[in-house]
Amino acid sequence: MRHHRDPQTLADGTSVLDRMARILAARGLDRTAVDALGDEPERFSPEAALSAGTPPRYRDAIADHPLVLAWARQVAAQATAPSTGARRQVATGPSLLMAGVTGAGKTHQAYGAIRVLVRAGLGVRWRATTAADLYAELRPSTTTDAERVLAAYSRVPLLILDDLGAAKTSEFVEEQTCRLINRRYNAMLPTLITTNLRIRDLKAYLGDRVTSRLAEMTTRVEFEPVDRRRHQRAA
Secondary structure: OOOOOOOOEOOOOOEHHHHHHHHHHHOOOOHHHHHHOOOOHHHOOHHHHHHHOOOHHHOOOOOOOHHHHHHHHHHHHOOEOOOOOOOOEOOOOOEEEEEOOOOOOHHHHHHHHHHHHHHOOOEOOEEEEEHHHHHHHHOOOOOOOHHHHHHHHHHOOEEEEEOOOOOOOOHHHHHHHHHHHHHHHHHOOOEEEEEOOOHHHHHHHHOHHHHHHHHHHEEEEEOOOOOHHHHHHHO
């Protein structure tokens, strides 16, 4: 009896996308970006993978804030060169905490900062999530391994953690935030954090442990209290 093999599966049973994911991981790209490319990963380029993994609203994001660009330069300076001769990889580096009102452009700057690194020729394995979505993924469930989810966000070389402080505070929220931030702090992994809270109000929401870690691991950027979205609509 002849067994028919999926044309997207290699002889050893590995799917084409899985094999491509391994190749692209060496170049600094996450599997999520590979999946987003569809059935033709051979057309891969770093810029295409970046766009595929970025929400449509932020695919043309450009970082122009001086402190965000300075952060990108610091991260690029600490990128490591793999022994294989592939592009330098973002591995460790400082973090950035961007605070300001809703619509001030914080998330736009965060995605733009990743584009800066990719266009500088660096390999960037990254993930992005809102704090509220992260807590939803980490809540006990029969279908989700919360520890595995936390490990994935804790270990990815670069993380965007958007809207920290938007979810209602609770013991669970404080504990999970502390675990994530502490792991990334210990591993010295760059994290882009945005929050609508004023920096002086973070301690009341996050607690002493998280605030202390953030104070040491991040450069803090206070955005002007202007809702750019509202101004754009008015224009």
